[in-house]
Amino acid sequence: MxxxxxxxxxxxxxxxxxxxxxxxxxxxxxxxxxxxxxxxxxxxxxxxxxxxxxxxxxxxxxxxxxxxxxxxxxxxxxxxxxKKRKEIKGRITPTGKYDWVDDVGNPTHRYLILDLIAQVRHLKAENRGFASIQKLEIDYRPQSDATEESQLPNILNHELAALKEAISDDFLKRQGWVRGERGNIMDQSGKVIFRNGFLDVIEKLLSLRTK
Structure with missing residues (x-):
């Protein structure tokens, strides 16, 4: 067990x-x-x-x-x-290029650095794939935009304002909360109030509705 x-x-x-x-x-x-x-x-x-x-x-x-x-x-x-640290480290080829990460004293910081390195390597691999595309077809038909728009919820202005207030620095400060590095919200003791991605999804939603 x-x-x-x-x-x-x-x-x-x-x-x-x-x-x-x-x-x-x-x-x-x-x-x-x-x-x-x-x-x-x-x-x-x-x-x-x-x-x-x-x-x-x-x-x-x-x-x-x-x-x-x-x-x-x-x-x-x-x-x-x-196990999580080993999984992240295993995604990085042990060429010696990133040996300096082992010198970082804080284990959590080491994990975050390795995670970022792995993400950068993944993005570079995707870019190489995009660069190999010889012909790119783009559909300019307006119905595609209409379809995408129809999938979004109908959010009213006062609802948007409420979302903005919920993640504003002033509101978080009054609650004694802080923004985490992974889109979460924590109190001053480190307790997670809203889980990873909470801030990210609200900011994405706000950006879509303000375009």
Whole structure:
């Protein structure tokens, strides 16, 4: 059994202390939020710091003998983070060109850099494919635009204004929220409020309706 949720539920059934069960739940929630944000760093110090105000035990408590249930759960989440990091790194040919990435100290930053490198390589490959096209046919018939337009929802002006306000810097600041690097929204403690892509899809929708 390697799924963190299954491990969490199994450990919960074994714990007798209500306090321990609540602490384990807090650890699981923080790890889930980290995973949803695209992070790959599930070290004890990281989990303890992010969950300090959410019921997560201190790093020392987790490392103590009695912290074995927490370490087991965190280990399951770290295994997922390690797998994700290897998948991204595996998409980059080990020619030595990107060896410098290994010198980046923060594991999450290393993952993000490798992810960007992989995306750039993919885009370059697509560009080479486009460059090989000898003849390009473009359909200028107006009905194609009408069909595309008809597929878009009919959004009223006041609804557009509400969407703009929902992702405005002033609104986020008043809520104590910040923009994430992957289009998500988090609070000041790092808890994910809206998942990856939330900002991106709203901005895309706004751009379509304002053309």
């Amino acid at each position: 390697s799924d963190p949720t299954e491990i969490y539920e199994a450990i919960q059934n074994q714990l007798k202390s209500v306090r321990s069960r609540k602490s384990l739940e807090a650890v699981h929630t923080v790890c889930q939020d980290l995973h949803d944000s695209g992070a790959v760093d599930f070290r004890i110090a990281t989990i303890s710091k992010l969950g300090a105000n959410r019921g997560v035990p201190s790093a020392q408590t987790i490392r103590n003998k009695t912290g074995a249930p927490y370490r087991t759960l965190i280990g399951a989440w770290q295994a997922i983070g390690d």
